[in-house]
Amino acid sequence: QQQQQQQHTGLQVGLEHFQQPQVQQQLQHQQQHQQVVDLTGKEGFKERVLVRSRRVHDALEAWGYRNFPVITDHFNLLVYAVGLGLQSVKWFRFGCVAVWLGLRLFIYATMLLPVFVRIMLTYYHDPRIHRRIRYGPAEREYLDIYVPKEALAAQRGEGPKVPVVVAVMGGAFIIGHRGYNAQLGLRLMDFGIMTIGVDYRNFPRGIMPDMVEDISRGVRWVFQNIEVYGGDPGNMMLIGQSAGAHLTAMLLLEHSLLEAAGGAAANGKAGKHMDTWSVKSFKSYLGISGPYDLVKLGPHLASRGLYPRIMDHMSNGDLEGCSPEKVLESKAWKERGSKAAALLPPIHLFHGYKDKAVPVWSSSDFAQKLKDAGVSDVTLDLQKEMTHTYPIIEGPLQRHEVQLEVILPLLLGESATKRLEEAKSLPPLWPVRMLDVASHVSPF
Numbered sequence: 001q002q003q004q005q006q007q008h009t010g011l012q013v014g015l016e017h018f019q020q021p022q023v024q025q026q027l028q029h030q031q032q033h034q035q036v037v038d039l040t041g042k043e044g045f046k047e048r049v050l051v052r053s054r055r056v057h058d059a060l061e062a063w064g065y066r067n068f069p070v071i072t073d074h075f076n077l078l079v080y081a082v083g084l085g086l087q088s089v090k091w092f093r094f095g096c097v098a099v100w101l102g103l104r105l106f107i108y109a110t111m112l113l114p115v116f117v118r119i120m121l122t123y124y125h126d127p128r129i130h131r132r133i134r135y136g137p138a139e140r141e142y143l144d145i146y147v148p149k150e151a152l153a154a155q156r157g158e159g160p161k162v163p164v165v166v167a168v169m170g171g172a173f174i175i176g177h178r179g180y181n182a183q184l185g186l187r188l189m190d191f192g193i194m195t196i197g198v199d200y201r202n203f204p205r206g207i208m209p210d211m212v213e214d215i216s217r218g219v220r221w222v223f224q225n226i227e228v229y230g231g232d233p234g235n236m237m238l239i240g241q242s243a244g245a246h247l248t249a250m251l252l253l254e255h256s257l258l259e260a261a262g263g264a265a266a267n268g269k270a271g272k273h274m275d276t277w278s279v280k281s282f283k284s285y286l287g288i289s290g291p292y293d294l295v296k297l298g299p300h301l302a303s304r305g306l307y308p309r310i311m312d313h314m315s316n317g318d319l320e321g322c323s324p325e326k327v328l329e330s331k332a333w334k335e336r337g338s339k340a341a342a343l344l345p346p347i348h349l350f351h352g353y354k355d356k357a358v359p360v361w362s363s364s365d366f367a368q369k370l371k372d373a374g375v376s377d378v379t380l381d382l383q384k385e386m387t388h389t390y391p392i393i394e395g396p397l398q399r400h401e402v403q404l405e406v407i408l409p410l411l412l413g414e415s416a417t418k419r420l421e422e423a424k425s426l427p428p429l430w431p432v433r434m435l436d437v438a439s440h441v442s443p444f
Helices: 002-019 021-040 045-067 069-087 089-111 113-125 149-155 178-189 208-229 243-260 294-303 310-314 331-343 361-372 402-412 415-424 432-441
Strands: 129-134 142-146 162-168 194-198 231-241 282-288 347-352 378-383
Touching (some): 089 113, 089 432, 142 178, 142 208, 149 162, 149 208, 162 208, 178 402, 194 208, 231 243, 231 402, 243 282, 243 331, 282 402, 294 310, 361 378, 402 415
Parallel strands (some): 162 194, 162 231, 231 282, 347 378
Antiparallel strands (some): 129 142
């Protein structure tokens, strides 16, 4: 016991000696001296300067805390805040740009608010619109059906079944809603065409593969049930705008690969319900202002001051796997691409040169990739004076209905030309001058 007490006492004395300030300073100087010696032959002049600068900084800081502790503490806090601010400039820039774009969007929506309210009231009160029909078990798996009077006659067996447009709206993958299809759906009913507005989970409730899965379920429901409402499953067209164009393009390519593999999913896993309809059943596909390569879209977002990494979060880190253009370069397409391309319907890609949200090269590059991949029927339609929202908002409001100019000839044939001419004679729904100003204010 005496020996243990002596050893313990010796350890305490040694520890106290080690904790003395003079001993600590000596050890610190020895370590710094050894570091400088080591750096002499390894890292060179720059590293020695950094070590000595750090030593001077530490000495000044120690002097300041001994003589002026409050001032030194606040000065260090100020230096830290400045450094943090400099490191956060890029995030601050993204935040400022988001606020600026949000303000422009608010002004844009305010300028068109009366006509938006009119469309919204019609959407909620028009008895021809069957709203919020559930097509799957997941959140937001609902669709709307715009039933024209010709479809009601078909339900009674008093006329032929009517053409059908399956429409998937945009919304930057975050703020989309099936109600955005109201203006198109209401207008197509005037021509005896049924519209199905398909909703899907938005981010962060779902990522892009979830969104594609939702739309696939919605399309499956349409093929199985649309005849009940008077629609013709043999005369159907799929359209998507912006984010909706991206998701529908992904759906078509992945489903064509699925069919080419005889029912197995392109990633080797079984695709639930994905083998119960065929892409070749669509008469045509219309993609409007779609971002078809998310990898190339990132630098464009950054150039506009937007946060480019948001796409990584939306795609769960797989930008290439969630890009239609990259699907055409995938191993699965190289193995089954020829069969898959033969199944695809005619593809019509529409884009405006003045699109600020998604550059026009998105559609032109995708069209070329489709042709290179063996897809024979691809139409590229580029318009010089059109923005991202003109085909779906400003254009239809002033009776320049770009979407109808593509949809009606495909579904109605020769009779579409005369009916389009009659539509142009209708008065605009909102003053054209106001629409022009709103188009310039729009952040899109």
